[in-house]
Amino acid sequence: MVRHVVGVPELAMRAATVAGRLEALEADEAVWCLDQLIRGALWGDADAMEAMLAAAYWLVTVDVDADYGWITELFEAAYRAERASVVAMLRDAPPVRGLAAGRKLPEVRLPLEREITLGERRMMASERERKLLDRLLMDPSPLVIGKLLSNPQLRVRDVLVIAARRPTVPELVNEVACHPVWFRKVEVREALARNPFGPTGVALKILPTLPLKMLRQVAGSGELHELVQEAAGRLVRLREERTAPWRV
Structure with missing residues (x-):
């Protein structure tokens, strides 16, 4: 799967390739693959890092309503297998911070003499x-x-x-x-x-694509959602334990 993904030139096409390959598998096999991609990316394997980026982009852009059943199957399989890093990627939660009720972002000011539609x-x-x-x-x-x-x-x-x-x-x-x-x-x-x-879900999906230094900063930020900080800390521990992919 990794060789197939990196042979495709564009990120959106790579994401579609990841989705197609995973959807052809049973949920527990697909979860195993995702877990190996996470470990491979953390381990520094260049091709696994590219495939992990494609997988993260697929999860960020997936139509949750259309693919709800498949995503739910993946989540349940990851939970049963205790693959916590995959569980985190498939989770979502409201942002930890937001605008006060009834408030909106201010309108942009443009250097023109009239109101702009x-x-x-x-x-x-x-x-x-x-x-x-x-x-x-x-x-x-x-x-x-x-x-x-x-x-x-x-x-x-x-x-x-x-x-x-x-x-x-x-x-x-x-x-x-x-x-x-x-x-x-x-x-x-x-x-x-x-x-x-x-969105908390976007942050959780991005984490496995970040280098170790950034993951440490996220884990210790103190201002992010606890799910994000916990997931970043877990990835840091996986990397520091030097848990190699493919054999786990």
Whole structure:
């Protein structure tokens, strides 16, 4: 499976390959494979790291409603087999922090003399003018942010503004997490995992793709959901125990 995945060029295609290979297996076999990918990535195997990234992206972008039965089967099989790292990847919970009831993110201020509609802001998100793009990074609409993320003028430091924004709403964090180009950037994944306003499930799925130093920081952050901190600590222990893949 790993060789098949790394032979595919794009992340979204790799994610589809992972999903297809896992869905062809029994749930307990698929869980074993996921557990081995986690261990292989922690161990530093380059191909396993790429396959783990694809698996994480698949889980982040999967249509939970459409695949609810299969995801539930995986979760139950992982729980029965006591594969805690896989259980964590398949869990979700509300963000540990959020906007106060009734509050919304502020509207973005643009350097224009009139009120700008949502449709106009989406069009502006495709333009090249730096002054507009810098303002739109703080737009509260997922539609605008989604358009902005595909703008070739955007840089990693711009995406980090969106990913690390506090306060924010889960929908904006999801836009970044579901973008295949930016999901590949480890600093972006770290910002997503360390944002207490973001979806807990996204953070849990990202953790196995992070290097050891980042995992230690997440585990000891003190501001993230306890599920995220516990999962990061577990991955750190797996790596420090040097539990090699394939033979476990």
